[in-house]
Amino acid sequence: MQAPDFRTLFEHSPGLYLALLPDAPRYTIVAVSNAYAQATMTRREEILGRGLFDVFPDNPDDPQASGVRNLSASLDRVRATGAADAMAVQKYDVRRPDAQGGGFEERWWSPVNSPAFAADGTLAYIVHRVEDVTEFVRLKQQGAEREKLTDELRQRTEAMETEIFLRAQQIQRANEKLREATAAMLRLYEKTRELDRLKIQFFANVSHELRTPLMLILGPVRQLLAAQPPSGLRRDLEVVERNAVLLLRHVNDLLDIARLDEHMLAPSYAQSDLAALVRRVADHFESASREFGIQLQVDAPAQLQAQLDPRMLQRVLINLVSNAVKFSPRDAPVRLALREQQGQAVLEVADSGPGIPPESREQVFERFRQLDGGAQRRHGGTGLGLAIVREFVRLHGGDIGVGDAPEGGALFTVKLPLKAPEGVAVAADEPPGQGHDGMADAVRVQRPHAAPAPRAPDGQGPLVLLVEDNTDMSAFIRQSLAPDYRVAAAFDGSKGLAMARQLKPDLVLTDVMMPGTSGDALVQALRRERAFDDMPILVLSARADDALRVELLRQGAQDYLTKPFSVEELRARVALLVARKFNADALRYSEASWRTLFEQATEGIFIADHEGRYTDVNAAGCALLRCGREQIVGRTIADLLSPEETARLAAERAGAMRGDTQVGEWNLRRGDGTWVAVEVSARMLDGRWIAFVHDISERRQRLQAAQDAAGELERRVAERTKQLRKLAAELEAASSRERRQIARDLHDDLGQTLAAVRIRMAGLCQDPRDDVRAKAGEIAALVDQADRATRSLAAQLAPAVLYELGLLPALEWLAEEIGQRFDLFVSVHDDGKPKPLSQEARSIVYRAVRELLINVAKHARVSKAVVRVESDAACLAVTVSDAGVGFGVPAGDGAPRQGLGLRSVRERLSFVGGTFEIRSVPGDGTEAVLRVPLMPDAAAENQGEEAP
Numbered sequence: 001m002q003a004p005d006f007r008t009l010f011e012h013s014p015g016l017y018l019a020l021l022p023d024a025p026r027y028t029i030v031a032v033s034n035a036y037a038q039a040t041m042t043r044r045e046e047i048l049g050r051g052l053f054d055v056f057p058d059n060p061d062d063p064q065a066s067g068v069r070n071l072s073a074s075l076d077r078v079r080a081t082g083a084a085d086a087m088a089v090q091k092y093d094v095r096r097p098d099a100q101g102g103g104f105e106e107r108w109w110s111p112v113n114s115p116a117f118a119a120d121g122t123l124a125y126i127v128h129r130v131e132d133v134t135e136f137v138r139l140k141q142q143g144a145e146r147e148k149l150t151d152e153l154r155q156r157t158e159a160m161e162t163e164i165f166l167r168a169q170q171i172q173r174a175n176e177k178l179r180e181a182t183a184a185m186l187r188l189y190e191k192t193r194e195l196d197r198l199k200i201q202f203f204a205n206v207s208h209e210l211r212t213p214l215m216l217i218l219g220p221v222r223q224l225l226a227a228q229p230p231s232g233l234r235r236d237l238e239v240v241e242r243n244a245v246l247l248l249r250h251v252n253d254l255l256d257i258a259r260l261d262e263h264m265l266a267p268s269y270a271q272s273d274l275a276a277l278v279r280r281v282a283d284h285f286e287s288a289s290r291e292f293g294i295q296l297q298v299d300a301p302a303q304l305q306a307q308l309d310p311r312m313l314q315r316v317l318i319n320l321v322s323n324a325v326k327f328s329p330r331d332a333p334v335r336l337a338l339r340e341q342q343g344q345a346v347l348e349v350a351d352s353g354p355g356i357p358p359e360s361r362e363q364v365f366e367r368f369r370q371l372d373g374g375a376q377r378r379h380g381g382t383g384l385g386l387a388i389v390r391e392f393v394r395l396h397g398g399d400i401g402v403g404d405a406p407e408g409g410a411l412f413t414v415k416l417p418l419k420a421p422e423g424v425a426v427a428a429d430e431p432p433g434q435g436h437d438g439m440a441d442a443v444r445v446q447r448p449h450a451a452p453a454p455r456a457p458d459g460q461g462p463l464v465l466l467v468e469d470n471t472d473m474s475a476f477i478r479q480s481l482a483p484d485y486r487v488a489a490a491f492d493g494s495k496g497l498a499m500a501r502q503l504k505p506d507l508v509l510t511d512v513m514m515p516g517t518s519g520d521a522l523v524q525a526l527r528r529e530r531a532f533d534d535m536p537i538l539v540l541s542a543r544a545d546d547a548l549r550v551e552l553l554r555q556g557a558q559d560y561l562t563k564p565f566s567v568e569e570l571r572a573r574v575a576l577l578v579a580r581k582f583n584a585d586a587l588r589y590s591e592a593s594w595r596t597l598f599e600q601a602t603e604g605i606f607i608a609d610h611e612g613r614y615t616d617v618n619a620a621g622c623a624l625l626r627c628g629r630e631q632i633v634g635r636t637i638a639d640l641l642s643p644e645e646t647a648r649l650a651a652e653r654a655g656a657m658r659g660d661t662q663v664g665e666w667n668l669r670r671g672d673g674t675w676v677a678v679e680v681s682a683r684m685l686d687g688r689w690i691a692f693v694h695d696i697s698e699r700r701q702r703l704q705a706a707q708d709a710a711g712e713l714e715r716r717v718a719e720r721t722k723q724l725r726k727l728a729a730e731l732e733a734a735s736s737r738e739r740r741q742i743a744r745d746l747h748d749d750l751g752q753t754l755a756a757v758r759i760r761m762a763g764l765c766q767d768p769r770d771d772v773r774a775k776a777g778e779i780a781a782l783v784d785q786a787d788r789a790t791r792s793l794a795a796q797l798a799p800a801v802l803y804e805l806g807l808l809p810a811l812e813w814l815a816e817e818i819g820q821r822f823d824l825f826v827s828v829h830d831d832g833k834p835k836p837l838s839q840e841a842r843s844i845v846y847r848a849v850r851e852l853l854i855n856v857a858k859h860a861r862v863s864k865a866v867v868r869v870e871s872d873a874a875c876l877a878v879t880v881s882d883a884g885v886g887f888g889v890p891a892g893d894g895a896p897r898q899g900l901g902l903r904s905v906r907e908r909l910s911f912v913g914g915t916f917e918i919r920s921v922p923g924d925g926t927e928a929v930l931r932v933p934l935m936p937d938a939a940a941e942n943q944g945e946e947a948p
Contacts, residue, residue, distance in 0.1 A: 059093035067092030267309035270427040293330040307420040327353030350405035465505035467496030493517025527556035536577040604693035627671030822857035860884025
């Protein structure tokens, strides 16, 4: 018996119900009965997923409204107690739809809120049930028909008692259904486990069954190739061999996965030279590396003995190196390294490709997982290679991880124990070459070649555009269609779209999975352009996916053919689609067909003669202009435009005369005198003007509203930024005053105390007792050291020379301090011009220079730096430069990456209207420039600044 549809039962129940999430204070609506939607004048699709009080707010015109507050309190009690909560009769007005005049309608309700718990006892939903008692309240308020009301209430009470009984029966039956469903789920779970076991067995059986016919294909093909066949036959045989080897690799991967799941694979340990195995695998990749321009670098010791399974380790190395070669760009390095570390062998395979994002580094080892797995992927594969690699490494008791390579791509690190586990048999040294048969086939790298140049059409007959990224498949299809068709070829979707626009083919034949623009994206792009409305599209795909087929047909493809296919079927489908296209072209010029399409169009269509005078207009155009056809025919667009827009009409018409489609926005005068904003797409066709006119009034209103909102947001952000900058400037000034106060306290209080101690210790240093005199000398030395440190700290916090002598003496003192502290020679150069600055500006510039010099000392790896102080009539420029290591510019960014310290320098300078620039080139050093506006001399003197 089929389980009941509880959602249908809930929605069609006669009661007024809402199901709410307990996500206070929002209380999201997740279900609503039809009766509730009707009673509250709402629509289910408009309120689902929204907050309860967003949909049902208080009546803003009723100052006594308390519905939201009372209902929210009741829902909160249900959440707190887990018990149902019955509310008193509430006045809670509901909003009328705009179609019914808008506003609020007075309503009275009797609500009950009940909890619904999940299987684990947590509160899952709150069921909000109400009864509309508006009529009862109104009758009570009017004091009329009391006996009728009493009878009605009695009847409702009886009806409610009956309903409660029926609901109890329904709940009991629902519980029975739930128990049956639970039992069915358990049976389904066991069936799923059995299906998993059958799937693994199926993989193993299919893999075994495919290996024999594959070898019977490869053997004869290689014999024929060895016999030096003619060039045309050799090309076909090489295609067969290349694809048979690829299929054999996929079959071997499936067989390994099946064996791993059945625990049928275990390492066969042998005493092996791991370094020799690494070099042997690298030798087999040498030709592939040269072909793709890859610089394969091998770093391995002369010998590294290890107890392991050489066949498994060979598979591990082949998979990792082939991936590195496949994903690295041309002329880039790939590094294969081996070393011994703490009793383990450490293998590293690094490439120069795009790398693997941190969040995906664990996923790449999952079965069937491909990071580039969509219809636009550039690399083929089953997603099993790295999963097998990890399983083989773990079988040896090792570990594998992935990170960032110094070369810029991915770095795979394999760690393996050098010794076999205790008690495991280890064979003698492996003879040279044993266990490495078939290595040449195994190392074939499936790397996408650069897309060949698009092929112009050749042959005779209708024009077919073939879009297929596999060069072998493209050549095969072109050869199959060549006798009857002209075939042009593109090797990805973007080039296919460009060729379709250029050639206007009679049919497009496209694959689905292609790099760049995929086949389904190409179908969508073609269908967005009116020029291709009637052009048939035949999709070829290796995915026998009904959902994909239906989706592509819905998007505008006419047919879908699954690979592999027969040549006869392909030719038959192409012939049928081309014939339909030619018939449609002939039918398009039929006047009856044109009139039907013309009248049924939803957009306004205006047809004019060569002079621009309207000869016809469809019903949608008449409705748009709110006038009859006879009021439009004989007029021109100039008659519908304002004088301001008539001026650009000539330029638009000139473009359309050249055959271009002109698309523009205009304001047209309607028959009732109002104006309407429209988008007009017009072109000259067969000596006539054809214009498609679409009403864009609503779009303009939305755009204007969005622009107004953006302007208001920008204004608020600017105002808040100004406030924050003002506050930051005040904090900076307060911080400067605090530093000066601390510096004075250190210098005056602690310095004087240390001076007093030094004086006291002077007498003890002259004591005749040797031990007292020695100890006194040590203490006096410590006091001197503390005094120097105190004065240095006070000077660093707020150097007196800055406030007493000016910026240049302070910078010279700072250069000496940096030299003593960091062993960095700093030279200060001044142009000798006056530099009037406020005390705040001096302090900010001084601290900025100090921050930059400390950065140089810590990171630039140089022994000297230069500070230049220059000025013009209005601005002071301080340049801090070094010839150190520098730092780079991130890809896609126009400026060096700056840390928190440099950003704080820029921010503090902004407090006094200054700017900060930094330029750096790796290996050529760094140059930072601070610019601060100068003050008038009188203002600077009032601030205590000297003008050197």
